[in-house]
Every structure is written in structure tokens, then in C-alpha cells.
Amino acid sequence: MSLNSCNNVGKLVNYQNITSSVALSLTGNKLVYSNFPESFSDYNTAENKKYFYRDPSVRGRARVFFHHSNGSSNTYKLVVRVRNRNGFPVNIYTNRTGSASSEWAVVAGGYAWENWLASSGTDTYRTTISSNQTFDLIQQNVPGGHSTGGVVDYVATDSSGNLANVEITVFAALYPSSITSSMMDTWGYDQNTDWNYSQKAYGKLVRGTFNHSSRNAVININTHPSMSSCLVLGHPTTSVGLTNEYEQGWDYTQNCSVWVAGNYGIDYNLQFNINDSATRKGNVYGYLQDSGFPNYYVIRNNGAYSGCNKNNLNVAWNFDSSFTGYSTITKNIWYTLTGGNASPVEIHWA
Secondary structure, three states, X not given: OOOOOOOEEEOOOOEEEOHHHOEXXXXXXXXXXXXXXXXXXXXXXXXXXXXXXXXXXXXXXXXXXXXXXXXXXOOEEEEEEEEOOOOOOEEEEEEEEEEEEEOOHHHHHHHHHHHHHHOOOOOEEEEEEOOOOEEEEEEEEEOOOOEEEEEEEEEEEOOOOOEOEEEEEEEEEOOHHHOOXXXXXXXXXXXXXXXXXXXXXXXXXXXXXXXXXEEEEEEEEEOOOOOEEEEEEOOOOHHHOOEOOOOEEEEOOOOXXXXXXXXXXXXXXXXXXXXXXXXXXXXXXXXXXXXXXXXXXXXXXXXXXXXXXXXXOOEEEEEEEEEOOOOEEEEEEEEEOOOOOOOOEEEEEO
């Protein structure tokens, strides 16, 4: 199937909120997350011996996600670098990968995830790294005044195919190819005073490593004659939000626990079983809308994916229109909060 075009419809205001009744399963591989400093200057870059985030030992399969903005007047490369600290060679494979830059923060994140969805989704051999050598999973140009987002899923193995540990560093540099491993050993980082923060969504900027990069759920709903069913992703108040949506992680630069603001870097795999046998509406419609700020939506619906840039808070994107057959239909939805935004997103079925 294909998704409906990025069309404007009136925002849905008559709905039943099912969010607090849904429990997510934490799945996927580790998430290495870089969002501090959100806006960097020349001071925060490799040329000034600074990195954004470093995890010294990530094992096997993992996802790296970053979202930063370039507050300088120079064009930098945002780099995700793998370093082999082992005494043996390590093979690097990438699965899905995507990155982008834009004047608009939400667009940078949205384009990055669209590129991620468009990539192969199968392990592809990239290189073999000798001991103490490096390889860049991503190098993304970021002009001055622009934002950038990126996400890459990879796996590191030894020559026998066993999972191997590697070091991951996220940084910005004018000339990353000139940076050696010994130079990286001299780098430092900026102290983050936002880390000690109990609220699990929005408001604070963090970096860290988390045990899971995906959330899954099976959600059974019934059609209603006049109201939609609404699921809120990234709700800032966990008492009325999804169970298990947020996970505590660890910032290896400052050795402290952290929560991801907005749950960025996470992808949601949601199976909606929509029962129309009682109401017999005949048709069901899927919508995306914001709870706060304009957003760039990226969604995959039963295998088809698309993006939609919304700059009006009073409209929703009607991404799906389907005939129910007066019975139960299943919608397999993949979604992510793309970064660069400070509001939850609502998925409606009406």
C-alpha cells in the first residue's frame, strides 16, 4: 500500500486517549546517543581537542544517534568514529544508516530517518579495522547555522564472527581524515550540568548509552462512532504516558545516569488491531498530529514509508485511509520521534 500524501486536515479534538493503557516492550540493540552540546561552536570541536560523546566499549550490535546544530560560521563534518581497542582485527558491518543537515532542526532529523529507512536493512561489510585504528561510520557536512541528525545501526565482529567491543566517539571536525588515534587520546569534553534530571522527557539535553533502541507493542482497539483512539508518543508526564517508554542510561563521559529527552533515537514498532465488527463504520483513518510544536513526521505503514513536514499546529496528517470489511484489520506502524522538536506526537485511528 502507499501512504496518503502530506495533506492538511483539521486537527482531531474529539478522541479517547488510550496511552496509559498501553505497555511497551523494550527491544533492539544498544543506543549510543549524542545530543550535548546541542549547539556547538568552534570551541567544542576536534580542532579544540573536544568530542561530544564517547563510549569506550560498545559490544557487537548497536545504534548511534546524534542531533546537533552548528552555531559557528564554519562548515564542519559531524563524525561517528569507531576505534578498535582490541589486540585483534575487527570487522565492521552497517545495517541501516542515514544522516542529513538542514536549516531547520526537525527537517534534519526527519531527512536522516528517511534515509535510514531507505537503506538496505541488511548487514553490509564495510571494512576491517586493525588494532588501535579507526573507521568513520558517518561523516555529515554541517554548514554554519544548520542542524544535523544521523542514525546508524552497525555490528562489530572478530574474524570468526563473534561479537567484538569497539569504542564509539561522536565529534565535529573541519578535517576529520587528518585526526589520528593518538590525537583523540588527548581530547576532552564539556561538562553537562543537565544530566541530574529526573523528568524523562524534554527540557534537558543529554548524551549516553542505553540498553535498548526499540519499543514494541500490540494494541487492540475498537472503532467508535464519533471519537478517535489516540496514542501519545513521547509524553512528558510518565504517569499518563506509555509504560516502559523511557529507559535510564549511562553517560560514560561523566559517569552518571541519564534519561533521553524526548526518547529520540528510539523507533516504535506498533501493531494496531482495529476491530470494526460492532460499530461497522466501514472505513478507518490514520492521523498524525502534534501536542505542542510543529514536527517532521516519518512513518512506515504496513511496509510503505513517507515523511511529512508540518508547520501548522492546527492541522493533522491523514496518512492512511482503509476499508475495514466490517471486521478487524491490522496496521503495522513504525514510527520515531525525529529530534529537533520539543513536543509529543499523537497517532489517531478514527
